[in-house]
Amino acid sequence: MRCLGEHFCKLLIMLSIVEEKYIQFEPKAGGGNLLRMFSTSTLYNKPYLIEAIKKPGATWAAQLVEFTIPKPNMLSIHSILQKIFIKGLSFENHPQWFFFLMFRMTRSCGYFIPYFYGKGFNSHYVKGKKCLLKIKPVSTNHYASKLQLCHSRSSVSFSLARTVHAHMISSGFKARGHILNRLIDIYCKSSKLILARKLFDEIPHQDVVARTTLVATYCASGDLKTAREIACKCILDGFTYTGVISACANAGLFQIGKQVHAYLLRTEANPTLDYSLSVNNALITFYSKCGKIDEARDIFNQMQVRDLVSWNAILSAYVSGGRIEEAQSHFRNMRDRNLLTWNVMISGLAQNGFGEEGLKLFNKMKLEGLEPCDYAFAGAITSCSVLGSLDNGRQLHAQLVRFGFEASLSAGNALITMYARCGVVEAADCLFNTMPSVDSVSWNAMIAALGQHGRGAQAVELYERMLKEGILPDRITFLTILSACSHAGLVEDGRRYFDSMHKLYGIAPGEDHYARVIDLLCRAGRFSEALDVIESMPFKPGAPIWEALLAGCRIHGNMDLGIQAAERLFEMIPQHDGTYVLLSNMYAALGKWDDAAKIRKLMRDRGIKKEPGCSWIEVENKVHVFFVDDTMHPEVQAVYNYLQEMVLKMRKLGYVPDTKFVLHDLESHQKEYALTTHSEKLAVVFGLMKLPRGATIRVFKNLRICGDCHNAFKFMSKVAGREIVVRDGKRFHHFRNGECSCSDYW
DNA sequence: TTAGGGTTAG
Numbered sequence: 001m002r003c004l005g006e007h008f009c010k011l012l013i014m015l016s017i018v019e020e021k022y023i024q025f026e027p028k029a030g031g032g033n034l035l036r037m038f039s040t041s042t043l044y045n046k047p048y049l050i051e052a053i054k055k056p057g058a059t060w061a062a063q064l065v066e067f068t069i070p071k072p073n074m075l076s077i078h079s080i081l082q083k084i085f086i087k088g089l090s091f092e093n094h095p096q097w098f099f100f101l102m103f104r105m106t107r108s109c110g111y112f113i114p115y116f117y118g119k120g121f122n123s124h125y126v127k128g129k130k131c132l133l134k135i136k137p138v139s140t141n142h143y144a145s146k147l148q149l150c151h152s153r154s155s156v157s158f159s160l161a162r163t164v165h166a167h168m169i170s171s172g173f174k175a176r177g178h179i180l181n182r183l184i185d186i187y188c189k190s191s192k193l194i195l196a197r198k199l200f201d202e203i204p205h206q207d208v209v210a211r212t213t214l215v216a217t218y219c220a221s222g223d224l225k226t227a228r229e230i231a232c233k234c235i236l237d238g239f240t241y242t243g244v245i246s247a248c249a250n251a252g253l254f255q256i257g258k259q260v261h262a263y264l265l266r267t268e269a270n271p272t273l274d275y276s277l278s279v280n281n282a283l284i285t286f287y288s289k290c291g292k293i294d295e296a297r298d299i300f301n302q303m304q305v306r307d308l309v310s311w312n313a314i315l316s317a318y319v320s321g322g323r324i325e326e327a328q329s330h331f332r333n334m335r336d337r338n339l340l341t342w343n344v345m346i347s348g349l350a351q352n353g354f355g356e357e358g359l360k361l362f363n364k365m366k367l368e369g370l371e372p373c374d375y376a377f378a379g380a381i382t383s384c385s386v387l388g389s390l391d392n393g394r395q396l397h398a399q400l401v402r403f404g405f406e407a408s409l410s411a412g413n414a415l416i417t418m419y420a421r422c423g424v425v426e427a428a429d430c431l432f433n434t435m436p437s438v439d440s441v442s443w444n445a446m447i448a449a450l451g452q453h454g455r456g457a458q459a460v461e462l463y464e465r466m467l468k469e470g471i472l473p474d475r476i477t478f479l480t481i482l483s484a485c486s487h488a489g490l491v492e493d494g495r496r497y498f499d500s501m502h503k504l505y506g507i508a509p510g511e512d513h514y515a516r517v518i519d520l521l522c523r524a525g526r527f528s529e530a531l532d533v534i535e536s537m538p539f540k541p542g543a544p545i546w547e548a549l550l551a552g553c554r555i556h557g558n559m560d561l562g563i564q565a566a567e568r569l570f571e572m573i574p575q576h577d578g579t580y581v582l583l584s585n586m587y588a589a590l591g592k593w594d595d596a597a598k599i600r601k602l603m604r605d606r607g608i609k610k611e612p613g614c615s616w617i618e619v620e621n622k623v624h625v626f627f628v629d630d631t632m633h634p635e636v637q638a639v640y641n642y643l644q645e646m647v648l649k650m651r652k653l654g655y656v657p658d659t660k661f662v663l664h665d666l667e668s669h670q671k672e673y674a675l676t677t678h679s680e681k682l683a684v685v686f687g688l689m690k691l692p693r694g695a696t697i698r699v700f701k702n703l704r705i706c707g708d709c710h711n712a713f714k715f716m717s718k719v720a721g722r723e724i725v726v727r728d729g730k731r732f733h734h735f736r737n738g739e740c741s742c743s744d745y746w
Numbered sequence: 747t748t749a750g751g752g753t754t755a756g
Contacts, residue, residue, distance in 0.1 A: 144747085178747035185748065209748040216749075242749035281750040312751040343752050375753045382754075413754035444755040479756045512756080 140179060143168060147182045158190035181209045188217040208234055216243035220251045242282040249286040257286045281309045288317030308336050312344060319348030339373055347379030355386030374400070374408035381414040388700040388727060390422040391621045413441045420449030423698040423725040423732060440471055448480040453732045454742045456488020463497075475507055482516035486523055487731055489745045494520040511537075515544035522552020523745070527561060543572045550579065554586050562586055577603070577610045589660050615683035615701040619690045626682040635689075636682065643676055643685045650715035653738075658708040680709045680726060688720055696723045704728045710746075714738050 143164060150161040165183055168175050175183070180203055187196035196217070200210055211230050218227035231240065241264060248257030261283060280303050287296035300306070300314040311334055318327035331337075331345050342365045349358035362380035365372060372380075377400050384393035397415055405411050412435045419428035432438065432446040443466045450459035463481045466473065473481075478501050485494030498517050501507045509517075514537055521530040530549060534541050546565040553562030562583065569579040580603040587596035603610070616625040630636050647655070659671035675681075680701050687697035705728040717724050717735040724735040734741035 147747090181747040183747095207747090212748045237749090239749040244749090246749065278750040283750090285751070307751095309751045314751090316751065338751090340752050347753065373752095378753050408753090410753040415754090417755070439754090441753095441755045446755090448755065474755095476756055483756080 140176075143173070143175070143179055144182070147179065147186065150186050156186055156189040158186065158192060161186040161190070177207075178209070181207070181213065184210050185213045188213050193217055193221060206234075208237055208240065212237075212240045212243050215240055216247040219244050219253070219256070220247035222251065222253070224256060238278055242278045245279065245282040245286050249282070249289040252290065254290045254292075257290070261286075277303075277305055277307060277310070281307075281313050284310065284313040284317060288313070288320055291321070293317050293321035293323060308338060308341075311336070312338075312340050315341065316344045316348075319344055319351070322352055324349065324352050324354065339370065339376070342370065343373070343375040343379060346376055347382060350379050350382035350386055353386055355383040355389070358383030358386070359389075359392060372403070374403075374405040374411040377403070377405060377408070378410040378414040381411060381418045385414070385418045385421040387623065388422050388616070388698070389618055389623065390419075390424065390698065391618055393418040393422055407436050409435075409437065409439055409442070413439075413445050416442060416445040416449060420445070420452060421727065423696070423727060423734075425449055425453045425455070425732075440474060440477070443471055444474075444476050444480055447477065447484060451480055451484025451487055452730075453734065454487055454746075456484045456490045456493075459484035459488075460490060460493050473505060473507075475510065475513070478507065478509070478513055479516060482513065482520060486516060486520040487742070487746070489524055491520055491524045491526065511539065511542055511544055514541075515548045518545055519548040519552065522549055523555060525552075525556045527552070527556075527558060541568075543569060543576075546572070547578070550582055554582050554589075557586065557590065559586060559590070574606065575608060577608050580608060581610055591660075611703065613679050613701065613703045615679040615699055617683045617687045617697070617699050619687065624683070624686055626679045626686065628679050629677040630679065630682055633682075633686075635686070638689065639682050639685050640676070642689055643681060646685065646688075646716060646719065647676065647712075649719045650712065653715055653718060655712060655715040658711060661706050661708040675706075675708050675712075678706055678709050680705055680728075681712060684713060684716065684724055684726070687724075688716075688722065694722070696725060698725045699727070701726065701728045704730060705733060705746075710740065710744075714740055 146164050147161060150157045150164070161183060168179075180199060184196045184199055187193070187199065196214065200206060200214055203210060211234055215227045215231045215236075218224070218230065227244070241260065244260055245257055248254070248260065264279060280299055283299050284296045287293070287299065296314060296317040300310060303310060311330075315327055315330050315334075318324075318330060327345065327348055331341070334341060342361070346358050346361050346365070349355075349361060359380055362372065362376060362383070365376065377396060381393060381396050381400075384390070384396065393415075397418075400406055400408075400411055400415075412431065416428045416432055419425070419431060428446065428449045432442060435442065443462070447459050447462050447466075450456075450462060459481060463473070463477070463484075466477070478497065481497050482494055485491070485497065494517065498509065498513065501509050501513065514533065517533055518530045521527070521533065530552070534545060534549075537545075546568045550562055550565040550569065553559070553565060566579050566583045569576065573579070580599055584596045584599040584603075587593070587599065612627055614625055614627045616623050618624075624633065626633055626636070626639075633639070647657075657672045657675050659668060659675065661675065680699055683699040683701075684697055687699060691697060705726055709726075710733065713724050713726065713733070713735040715738065716722075718738040726733045726735070731746065732741070733746070
């Protein structure tokens, strides 16, 4: 029990700080045997645990901890907590259980304190307890290490830092130097600038470290006057400049960052400024984040000395600018690479739509003997989202658990999107609800997932829940919730959220937000309102606005307005194939074949090619691609035969091919045949032929699904008794028993 | 004790 005793001592010290209270604590003996008994077990979810829960005190805590060895992680402990609550047990009478857990988690995973703080645990178990132990002031090292606990890779615990600070004051401890600097840093990172400034002003000898922290924070908040005031009172070093440049990069302050750069160039001859490497590295990232990739490259090329940070920074710049070829060539030319290099490249490929390449690189990384971290997993999982490869995604999820990263936020968030984009929104929902901790990215991902699957009401519900839990929506939250409302026809909700953006949350709507509102209104046929919104915009409408308007006009056959929108688009983005196709489709749908042909001719004259429609489906871990009128796939003839039989059965149930979706003026039997060559039909039929009985058919299409295919899949789902899920360029359709989840609103 | 290279959401 010696080891346990030590744990408890450490715990006590820590808790004294966490709670600012005196805590009654009575360690109980008897855990030793059980500790040994389970020392090799990691099966925390076996019935032993249920038995163990019935036992009191330290015995139980000892088991609990031991069960999580050798790889304690957030998920395993979280699931224990869930079991405890399911059984109606609480920590009320056994605070030591909670202490032990918290200590173990904090030590093993580094970020459990913020987790517990958010969940109201602290008030749950201490209230009403007698206070027996008085906590004395502790050493500088102790406070330093406690403040270190406030920092984790992804979060800063303001509440813990504040408590440590309070403890210092109440115990009479005189904090100096780096302890204060750390506190200031944490306050700044927690956006408590006033508190940080107050502390800074109380320091008798303000050093360059504290100044650097504050200058960078004031700069990021846009308060340049104060930043300058603080900066000019001491000799600045490289840390200050890199800090300021980085702050400008993160806050998007391009002009100011450029001024700092110009200033540094003027003072380059100054021999005291010997920090060009890190400053240049910061500058690469600054220009990259401001979208100036060429400038970033120039800095990299002109650098006399470069290190791995420089190489990674410029690689990241290429990737973020979508310059994948340059990134790949740069990656190949790198003599040294670290884990980060691989992560940047893998996720960069995935983000730019190169899912297959991303997965290949992830596997290559492993073959080269590098152990992937959770960021690498996140990149690989994103690759699966791009491909719609559920099999690969599931395998990666399993690997992730084996590697002990199941508590990772970035990988977890990537998984939510992967499951949703692979058509299994239930799995995404389940993951979201069982993740040990979530952040705003997770909420946004889940709201987006529900929206894409046509579950607008649920998306709205989740958004409201997010607000109730005190999470502030950001500009991406609004993009996702507006899309969700738009796809589900929730016009009033969408309008209300759009209005609240600026009024309640101070976020100025961007063009992308306006485009979504226009989409929302036009889909519902409310064109005059949409035009009013366009009038009220503080900037000139760009292509996304006219595209949304045109798409709405197509749905409602509003030819006049559609032509106006298309004309604007022809001026703005003449090379974009979508405008020509949409307008031509509108004419064709109205039977105006001459006009449709004119648009097609215009397209040809301008040398614009329509992106060919293609659909794909994963069968036994292999992706099968079908094009329109496919002749390439080895089994395509069997597919056509199967489809013909299927159409006969569908006709008996009332299916009538809707030839208005054929865009060329053909004889009616030719039109009907043309419909049967659509890539999405071929892929779905291939799935029906190849996948086991009862398995859901999941098909992906690069463009929007065709209206006749949409109707046909409703009948097909009934005839075959199967669920068919189709992901098109915008959203998902779930066909089940003759109906689609979108209720034909798309 | 401060700074410079990464991730996930649209």
